[in-house]
Amino acid sequence: MLRRGSAYSAFVAALMTFALPGPAGAQDTVKIGAIYPLSGNAASAGNFSKAAIELAADIVNNAHPELKDIPLAEGQGLPGLKGAKVTVIFADNQGTPAAGQNQALRLITEEKVHALIGAYQSGITVTTSAMAERHGIPFITPESVAANLTERGFKWFFRTTPVAGDFARAYSAFIREQKAAGQKADTIAVVNENTEYGNSVASVIREVFAKDGLNITQVIPYSANTTDVQPQVLQMKEKNPDVVIFISYTSDAILYAKTMKDLNWKPSILIADNAGFNDPSFVSSSGALVEGLINRSSFAIGKPGSVSALVNAMYKKKTGHDLDDPSARAMQGFLTMAEAINRAGSTDPAKIQAALRATDLKANQVVTGYNGVKFDEKGQNILASSLITQLKSSVYIPVWPKDKAVATVQLPYKGW
């Protein structure tokens, strides 16, 4: 019996040797979970972000000497982990905070990801990052801008994108400059969808504008994903504000563009806070109805041969569309995470967290137009920045501030 028993244990031990991974440190792949809306109403934007992240993973995993300023682009894989490749595991948040949370839990406990990025909608980033925080997994949101995300005292949460306060100050300075140049901007309406994203951006804009002496005369919150926006447009038509700021996701953005034309009303300055208005499927379906729309962006396709132009060409080859701003920011979030993991030289969450805290990317090392990436103690990127763009023949062109402008602003807003 004893002999049979020990033979059996020897057999099991032999099996286990095979089953065990190779020597410690020789990591084959690094797993990064990416939670995006791949179905549901933001699926269009989510799938463009997914394509951008896939491209970023390709830049990290394969040799791209033409992008040599971007960390990890030149060689193959992560040199800090013996050339390990990065695998992205995508999960669908279905546009709801609950589904996002479940997916985060699944990625952490079942897929055993080493880090997470996501989740497009601010309201879903709230729940998914809470799950990462509970399990001690580093989380970067490349695009969610709600102010409170970095005010929760989280230790594993980082944000590469500029936030609502940054845009609000940019809009305010822009409007005041236009006003000084003789453009009518005495009354301002803010129209926002009423989840985390819309509400928080609207309230920051109201705060900043009040301080800067800009007069918000009308605030119209509405339920996202609505069936009809005619009453909202008629409310504006009645009060006739000079400036309108929309904070909306894609489906509502399309309805606003159509309905404003149908009801024949437009303000003299129309501003869209990114999001739905930057979705390539918005621009291709409704761009002709909103000529001259003012927007914000952290990404502009630069001069031929520049890093942003090269990356854009790769993205266009992959998807048939130009790289849009939220997708470019998603890409930057992913590249930041990969760079930190490489520097950590390990997939140990605590080491990745420490590496993220020490991140110090310069302006020429990022794909977006940020001044770099460096996190404060709350996890916010203090070098994030954005510029103001204007839609001209369905392409967003940087028009402000002057040092980054490619064309001059044309106002009043033309529309259709």
Added chain:
Amino acid sequence: MSSILLQVIVSGLLIGAVYALFASGLTLIWGMMNVINFAHGDFVMLAMYTAFVVWTAFGGGPLASIPIAAAVLATIGVLSYFLLVRHVMRGPMIAQILGTFGLALLLRYSAFWYFGSNFRTLPDDILGPPFVFGDIRIDAPRLLAGTLGLVLTVLLHLLLTRTALGSRMLAVSEDATAAQLMGIRPERMQAIAWGLSAASAGVAGALIATFFYTSPTVGETLVIIAFVTVAFGGFGSVPGALLAGLIIGVLEALSAYWIGPVYKDVVVYTLFVLVLWTRPQGLMGKV
């Protein structure tokens, strides 16, 4: 009355007529078979894509896409009946609910797979410029959708109440066994009901596509209001769906305009609960 207020009411009536058309197909299936078709919104979504394909393939406007979408959807409706509904009808109520819900997900994710997640729209001026009456502007696609919505809902009602086919269908819904003894084939009538209901979803979709965006989840966005319309108007009652659709459309528009768009659902659903409280069968439903 200010012209803006009048415009709000007109806009509400037009969207209400579309709600009615959307809901009448749903209420037909309920009235005929006591089955709630959770895939109805996704039928409409497929019809919207049909309109989009008709436009991109050969530049066909609503005149072409309405009959094509009706035919395509009628086929899908009849197939759904023979391949799925007929079988789950034999099971418990929960099987029927999950059966059509599964069909809804199948159609939705097939659309994701085939058409992708991008939003599509038909050209804004597909039917020419809007009609202008003084200060009131009516977008041509909405006017067409609203008017056809009204006409088709009335026609559907007449078909059910004034024709031999309608009588046979109603006989099956009252008592399938007795109808069978009278020489009516229940399965055939039920298949026709599914075909008719899906065809009306086809027309609704082709019309809605002219002024709304099309995406794989658009059915989900629109179908909730259709369920409310059906319950409000009375399960199984086509005129009820029409009345309820118009009331909901105007009520939504007015409450969004007066109180604010965030509160329109509160107003609509409060009225909904009040109506069900006093008339559980809905406005025009039978007890």
